[in-house]
Amino acid sequence: MISVEEALEIVRAQVRDYGIEEVDLLQASGRVLAQDIIADRPYPPFNRVTMDGIAINSKAFFAGKRSFKIEGIQAAGQPQQQLADSDNCLEVMTGAILPAGSDAVIPYEQCEITDNIATVIIDEIEILQNVHLEGTDSKQGDRIIAAGTKITPAVIGLIAASGLAIVEVKKLPKVAVCATGDELVEIDQQPLPHQIRQSNSYMLVAALQAEGIHAQRYHLRDEPQIMFEELTTISNYYDVVLLSGAVSKGKFDHLPTVLNRLNMHTLFHGIAQRPGKPFLFGKLLNDVLIFGFPGNPTSTFVCYQLYFKAWLSKSMGLNVAMPKAVLSKAINFKPNLTLHALVSLSYTEGKIIATQIESSTSGDMVSLALTQGLLSLPANRQEFGTDEAFDLTIV
Numbered sequence: 001m002i003s004v005e006e007a008l009e010i011v012r013a014q015v016r017d018y019g020i021e022e023v024d025l026l027q028a029s030g031r032v033l034a035q036d037i038i039a040d041r042p043y044p045p046f047n048r049v050t051m052d053g054i055a056i057n058s059k060a061f062f063a064g065k066r067s068f069k070i071e072g073i074q075a076a077g078q079p080q081q082q083l084a085d086s087d088n089c090l091e092v093m094t095g096a097i098l099p100a101g102s103d104a105v106i107p108y109e110q111c112e113i114t115d116n117i118a119t120v121i122i123d124e125i126e127i128l129q130n131v132h133l134e135g136t137d138s139k140q141g142d143r144i145i146a147a148g149t150k151i152t153p154a155v156i157g158l159i160a161a162s163g164l165a166i167v168e169v170k171k172l173p174k175v176a177v178c179a180t181g182d183e184l185v186e187i188d189q190q191p192l193p194h195q196i197r198q199s200n201s202y203m204l205v206a207a208l209q210a211e212g213i214h215a216q217r218y219h220l221r222d223e224p225q226i227m228f229e230e231l232t233t234i235s236n237y238y239d240v241v242l243l244s245g246a247v248s249k250g251k252f253d254h255l256p257t258v259l260n261r262l263n264m265h266t267l268f269h270g271i272a273q274r275p276g277k278p279f280l281f282g283k284l285l286n287d288v289l290i291f292g293f294p295g296n297p298t299s300t301f302v303c304y305q306l307y308f309k310a311w312l313s314k315s316m317g318l319n320v321a322m323p324k325a326v327l328s329k330a331i332n333f334k335p336n337l338t339l340h341a342l343v344s345l346s347y348t349e350g351k352i353i354a355t356q357i358e359s360s361t362s363g364d365m366v367s368l369a370l371t372q373g374l375l376s377l378p379a380n381r382q383e384f385g386t387d388e389a390f391d392l393t394i395v
C-alpha cells in the first residue's frame with residue numbers, strides 16, 4: 001500500500017490538457033481563464049470624482065478664498081464641463097469626470113451652501129483630493145488579468161469592465177459518475193429491506209457541479225460482463241470515469257478484474273489511509289482516467305475531495321494553497337494510516353479550529369453531512385495534540 005503523499009503525487013502526474021473553449025461571461029464563473037485580459041482603456045478611464053461635493057481650483061483656496069459661487073452641476077455620465085472662473089466652483093457627483101479647470105473636490109459635509117454660494121468650512125485641503133486619477137490602476141494596453149487566473153466574481157466584474165461578453169476558458173473534462181451495486185435503487189424508489197438508495201452518485205454529481213462540470217450518472221450491476229460492456233461504451237464518451245464501490249475484497253467487487261479486462265493500467269490500488277483504503281486509480285489505453293472510489297459514502301467523498309480535486313486543480317493549472325487547522329481536542333489514532341478526520345470548523349484568534357465529528361463507520365452519512373473539513377493526521381504516529389497545525393481540506 002502506498003502513502004497519501006505518494007498517491008497524491010501519482011494522481012497529479014496524470015495531468016491532462018483538454019484545450020480551450022469560449023463561453024459567455026456569466027457562464028465563466030469558477031472556470032480558469034485561458035486568455036490574458038488587456039485594458040482597452042486606462043483605469044479609471046478619466047479623472048473620477050470620488051465624493052459628492054464641489055470641485056474648485058485649489059489655487060483660489062490656497063490664496064485664502066473660502067466662498068465659491070456655484071456655476072452648475074457636473075453629474076456622473078455627463079460630458080466634462082469647464083469651470084469658467086477659477087474663483088467659482090461646480091457641484092460634482094461621485095463617478096463624474098472632474099471638470100476642466102478644477103483640481104480638488106471638497107465633500108458636501110465640509111461646505112455650507114446658501115444662495116448658490118458654497119462656503120468651505122475646513123482650513124486644509126490637498127491638490128487632487130477626492131479624485132481617482134485617470135490610469136492610476138492600470139494603463140491602456142496593460143495586462144490586467146493573466147491567463148491561468150481562476151474566474152472569481154471580482155474577475156468577472158473586471159472582464160465586464162473591459163468590454164468582453166465572451167471569454168476563453170480552459171475546457172473541463174467530460175466526466176461520468178458510475179455507482180455500482182445490486183443493492184442500489186434510484187432515489188425515487190422505495191427500497192426493499194435489503195436495498196438502499198444510490199446516494200453516492202448524487203453526492204458526486206453535486207460535487208462536480210460545484211466545479212462547473214455537468215456529469216452524467218450511471219448505475220452498473222454487480223455483473224462482470226455487463227460492467228465490462230457498459231464501461232467499454234462509457235470510456236469512449238468521457239475523459240474521466242468516477243466509480244463508486246466494488247473495489248475492495250468482496251466476492252462481488254468485480255471492478256479490479258473488469259478494469260483489467262479493459263486494459264486499464266493500474267496506477268495504484270490501496271492507500272494507507274482511513275477512510276478510503278481500497279481506492280483504485282488507473283488509466284485506460286485511450287488515456288481515460290479511472291477513479292475507483294471505495295463505496296462507503298465517506299470513503300467516496302473523501303477520495304473525491306482529496307484526490308480528484310487535486311488532479312482537477314493541477315490539470316486546470318491552478319496552484320491551490322492548503323490551509324492548516326488545529327484540533328480543539330487531542331485525537332489518539334492507533335492504526336498506521338493517515339486519518340482524514342471529519343471535522344467541523346470555527347475560528348478563534350486568527351486560527352482555524354477543527355473539532356472531530358465522531359462517526360461510527362465510513363458508512364455514516366449522517367456524520368458526513370455535518371462535515372465542513374477533512375483534517376489529515378499523518379501516518380506513523382498515534383497522538384495528535386492541540387498545539388500543532390495539520391493540513392485541512394475545506395469541503
Ligand SMILES: Nc1nc2c(c(=O)[nH]1)N[C@H]1C(S)=C(S)[C@@H](COP(=O)(O)OP(=O)(O)OC[C@H]3O[C@@H](n4cnc5c(N)ncnc54)[C@H](O)[C@@H]3O)O[C@H]1N2
Nearest residue numbers: 179198199200201245246247248249253277294295296299
Ligand atoms: N475483507 C475486507 N473487507 C473490506 C475492506 C478490506 O480491506 N477487507 N475494506 C473496507 C473498506 S475500508 C471499504 S471503504 C469498503 C469498500 O468497499 P467497495 O469499494 O468494495 O464498495 P462496495 O462493497 O460496493 O460497497 C461498500 C458499502 O458502500 C455502499 N455503497 C456503495 N455504493 C453506494 C452508493 N452509490 N450509494 C450509497 N452507498 C453505496 C454499499 O452498499 C456498501 O454498504 O470495503 C470494506 N470491506
Ligand code: MOO
Nearest residue numbers: 275276277299362
Ligand atoms: O476506508 Mo473504508 O473507506 O474505511 O470505509
Ligand SMILES: [Mg+2]
Nearest residue numbers: 246248250253
Ligand atoms: Mg465491497
